[in-house]
Amino acid sequence: MQVETNDYVELKSEILDGMRSYMEELKEDGSDAGYTAQDIDDCEGIIDRFLDAIANAAGDNARASGAVKDAVLALNALNARCGHSLIETDQRESLCELIIGVAATAGVGSGQDDITEEWREW
Numbered sequence: 420m421q422v423e424t425n426d427y428v429e430l431k432s433e434i435l436d437g438m439r440s441y442m443e444e445l446k447e448d449g450s451d452a453g454y455t456a457q458d459i460d461d462c463e464g465i466i467d468r469f470l471d472a473i474a475n476a477a478g479d480n481a482r483a484s485g486a487v488k489d490a491v492l493a494l495n496a497l498n499a500r501c502g503h504s505l506i507e508t509d510q511r512e513s514l515c516e517l518i519i520g521v522a523a524t525a526g527v528g529s530g531q532d533d534i535t536e537e538w539r540e541w
Contacts, residue, residue, distance in 0.1 A: 427517055431466050434513045435459055438505065453504030458497065462505065465493045469518065473525045483525040484534075487518060491538040498541045506541040515539075 438459045442452040472486035494514065498506045506514065515535055523530030 427470070427521055430513055430517050431463070434466075434510050434517070435463055437509055437513075438462065441507075454501040458501050458505055461497055462494070465490055465497065466514075466517070468493075470521065473521050476525055478526065480526055483522060483527045487522050487527060487534055488538055490518060491535045495538065495540040503541070511541050514541075 438454070439456070442454065442456070442459070445452045469486055469490035472489070473483055476483040476486060494506065498504075515533060518535055519528060519533065520530055522528050522534055528534040
């Protein structure tokens with residue numbers, strides 16, 4: 420199953436680029452975003468592991484649901500480590516769109532319901 424469609428690749432890039440540009444804008448103003456480039460790389464790793472896990476779930480709804488939970492919990496931990504400054508409103512909405520949409524391609528959720536809400540702290 421191919422879940423990393425162009426839309427999700429583009430959405431992932433938008434999420435990460437938004438984090439990077441915000442961090443750079445604050446740096447230029449002499450402020451600190453509360454997170455580093457490594458934290459953004461860690462976020463990308465979480466997203467990539469989620470996409471791989473969904474692709475490897477191959478119709479196994481329990482595994483796909485577990486991948487959603489694991490990704491959300493990992494993002495919670497990363498965001499907490501960054502003083503809850505990494506995932507802001509725009510990133511939250513985009514991350515939810517990505518996770519919910521990709522999970523729906525694997526048969527988890529309708530693509531309309533927020534399946535991240537149960538675990539999401541961001």
